[in-house]
Amino acid sequence: MKVPGPVTLNGQHVRLEPLAEHHAEDLFEAGADAEVWRWLSADRPADPVAMRGQIVAMWAEGRVPFATVLTETGRPVGSTSYLDVDVANAHLEIGYTWIGRPWWRTAVNTEAKLLMLDHAFDELGAERVSLKTDHLNLRSQAAIERLGAVREGVLRHRIRRRDGSWRDTVCFSILAAEWPAARARLGERMTVAGTR
Numbered sequence: 001m002k003v004p005g006p007v008t009l010n011g012q013h014v015r016l017e018p019l020a021e022h023h024a025e026d027l028f029e030a031g032a033d034a035e036v037w038r039w040l041s042a043d044r045p046a047d048p049v050a051m052r053g054q055i056v057a058m059w060a061e062g063r064v065p066f067a068t069v070l071t072e073t074g075r076p077v078g079s080t081s082y083l084d085v086d087v088a089n090a091h092l093e094i095g096y097t098w099i100g101r102p103w104w105r106t107a108v109n110t111e112a113k114l115l116m117l118d119h120a121f122d123e124l125g126a127e128r129v130s131l132k133t134d135h136l137n138l139r140s141q142a143a144i145e146r147l148g149a150v151r152e153g154v155l156r157h158r159i160r161r162r163d164g165s166w167r168d169t170v171c172f173s174i175l176a177a178e179w180p181a182a183r184a185r186l187g188e189r190m191t192v193a194g195t196r
Contacts, residue, residue, distance in 0.1 A: 001087050001090040001091075001092075001124055001125045001126055001127070002087075002123070002124045002125060003085060003087055003124075004064045004082045004085060004092065004119075004120070004124055005064065006018035006064065007119070009066070009115040009116065009118075009119055010071075010115075011071070011111045011112075011114070011115050012071065012107075012111065012190075013070070013071060013072075013106075013107040013108060013111045014068055014069060014070060014071060014107075014108055014111050014112050014115070015069045015071050016066040016067070016068060016069070016080070016112060016115055016116065017066060017067050017069055018065075018066065018067075019055055019058060019059075019065035019066055019067045019079055019081075020055065020067070021052045021055055021056070023055065023067040023076045023079075024048045024049075024051040024052040024055060025048040025051075026075055026076040026077075027051055027067065027076050027077075027078070027079065028045060028047065028048045028051045029100075030075075030076065030077045030078060030099075030100030030103075031044055031045075031078075031098065031100055032100070033100070033101040035101060036098055036099070036100060036101055037098070038137075039133070039134045039136075039137040039140065040096070040098060041096075041159070041162070042054060043162065058079075058081065058096070061083075062083070062085075063081040063082065063083045063096065064081060064082040064083070064085075065079055065080070065081040065096070066079065066080050066081065066112075066116075067079055068080060068099060068108060068112050070103075070108070077099060077100045077102075077103050077108065078097070078098050078099035078100055078103070078108070078112075079096070079097070079098060080094065080095075080096065080097040080098075080112055080113075080116065081094070081095060081096045081097070082094060082116070082120070083095055083096065084130070089127070089128075090125060090126050090127035090128065091126065091127065091128045091129070091130065092120060092124070092126055092129060092130075093129070093130045093131065093132065094113065094116050094117070094120070094129060094130075094131050095131065095132060097109070097112075099112075104139075107190060109143060110146070110147075110186060110189060110190060111190060113147050113186075114183070114186050114187070114190070117129060117147070117174065117179065117182075117183070118183065121176050121179045126176065127175065127176050128173055128174070128175055128176070129173065129174050130171060130172065130173045131144050131147070131149055131171075131172045131173070131174075132169050132170065132171050132172070133169070133170050133172075134161075134167050134168075134169065134170070135154060135167070135168035135169070135170050136167075141170055144172045145172070146189070147174070147182065147186065148174060148178065148181070148182030148185055148186065149172035149173060149174050149182075150172060150173055150174070150178070151170065151171070151172050152171040152172060152173055153170075153171055154168050154169065154170050154171070155168065155169040155171060156168050
């Protein structure tokens with residue numbers, strides 16, 4: 001598997017581009033609703049300057065973060081990343097995903113994941129892509145299942161939440177052999193609904 005790096009992935013509804021400091025102000029506005037940050041490991045930045053710091057930190061941590069940009073307006077409305085890259089075992093994770101609340105349950109997340117999964121399997125040569133979420137985040141679990149990912153199990157008390165409580169992590173994955181069928185279902189969902 002190739003190591004993922006900064007790349008722009010173009011779709012009909014969204015464009016994923018390497019996350020950069022110039023995205024900070026729009027992302028700060030897009031993430032105004034506190035519910036967006038409820039299940040994330042970081043608090044909402046206090047201002048666009050703090051958002052810039054968060055962006056720099058993502059790259060420093062070894063993630064490959066993207067800004068999720070609406071193609072129609074050019075406005076960033078969220079972010080997502082490749083992380084936990086294991087080249088020898090052809091595995092990576094898609095995570096640290098958030099989208100501003102006005103774009104929940106629209107084509108934005110579905111197409112962003114479609115672009116990332118296509119790139120991971122077809123360009124990078126991944127054998128396995130994993131996705132994880134909080135066991136209490138039922139909305140995220142449903143969204144991951146709609147992608148065609150298989151629920152693998154739960155890692156108990158894996159992460160301590162910001163409030164000090166323990167988070168159980170629900171693990172999902174898609175294998176390279178499963179991706180063509182999952183891609184076809186997602187493509188159909190995009191074509192028929194245009195909003196899922």
